[in-house]
Amino acid sequence: QSVLTQPPSVSGAPGQRVTISCTGSSSNIGAYDVHWYQQLPGTAPKLLIYDNFNRPSGVPDRFSGSKSATSASLAITGLQAEDEADYYCQSYDRSLSAVVFGGGTKLTVL
Amino acid sequence: EVQLVESGGDLLQPGGSLRLSCAASGFTFSNYAMTWVRQAPGQGLEWVAVISANGVNTYYADSVKGRFTISRDNSKNTLYLQMSSLRAEDTAVYYCAKDPRWLQYFDWWGQGTLVTVSS
Numbered sequence: 001q002s003v004l005t006q007p008p009s010v011s012g013a014p015g016q017r018v019t020i021s022c023t024g025s026s027s028n029i030g031a032y033d034v035h036w037y038q039q040l041p042g043t044a045p046k047l048l049i050y051d052n053f054n055r056p057s058g059v060p061d062r063f064s065g066s067k068s069a070t071s072a073s074l075a076i077t078g079l080q081a082e083d084e085a086d087y088y089c090q091s092y093d094r095s096l097s098a099v100v101f102g103g104g105t106k107l108t109v110l
Numbered sequence: 111e112v113q114l115v116e117s118g119g120d121l122l123q124p125g126g127s128l129r130l131s132c133a134a135s136g137f138t139f140s141n142y143a144m145t146w147v148r149q150a151p152g153q154g155l156e157w158v159a160v161i162s163a164n165g166v167n168t169y170y171a172d173s174v175k176g177r178f179t180i181s182r183d184n185s186k187n188t189l190y191l192q193m194s195s196l197r198a199e200d201t202a203v204y205y206c207a208k209d210p211r212w213l214q215y216f217d218w219w220g221q222g223t224l225v226t227v228s229s
């Protein structure tokens with residue numbers, strides 16, 4: 001059971017918009033920034049969004065992040081086949097004194 | 111470009127020991143904290159340990175505290191994870207990652223090395 005809760009799967013057709021939610025509590029998302037990683041099949045995770053909404057250099061602006069209270073969301077617009085991957089949210093938990101991840105969401109492009 | 115290359119993964123029996131290495135290049139290694147994150151087969155990500163840039167400060171997940179030791183050699187641009195008293199539940203791909211802001215996020219990851227603990 002992950003500290004941060006994500007839906008196990010989401011799907012969308014090419015060109016559509018999908019969102020992935022990440023729900024936490026006052027000891028993690030409510031107190032710290034949220035970050036998102038993309039893990040393509042068979043590869044290492046890659047930083048996608050940091051500090052709630054910032055994109056590292058090279059990440060397309062089709063990817064955006066937001067945060068409100070104890071929840072965060074990742075939105076992907078103009079869905080492409082190469083976006084098919086697992087997506088993880090991550091924050092810090094002050095009660096656990098540890099980095100925490102969501103359980104991951106598998107995005108399927110129909 | 112930043113490169114992180116892990117090595118040392120192996121198949122070993124419960125109770126065994128192993129040392130993983132992570133060779134870093136493309137950035138000033140001694141300026142950054144480094145972390146280990148693992149991923150059990152078919153499972154999600156789990157943070158394991160972090161070490162400060164100068165190697166003085168270390169922190170561990172409760173699941174590995176007392177059994178794993180993170181260390182670094184800044185003269186060799188290399189990060190290590192000494193693992194002992196290994197259990198079946200330690201079976202995972204172990205990733206090293208660059209930690210630019212102390213346990214906030216990880217901006218570069220290695221390709222991972224597989225550790226399998228099985229009798």
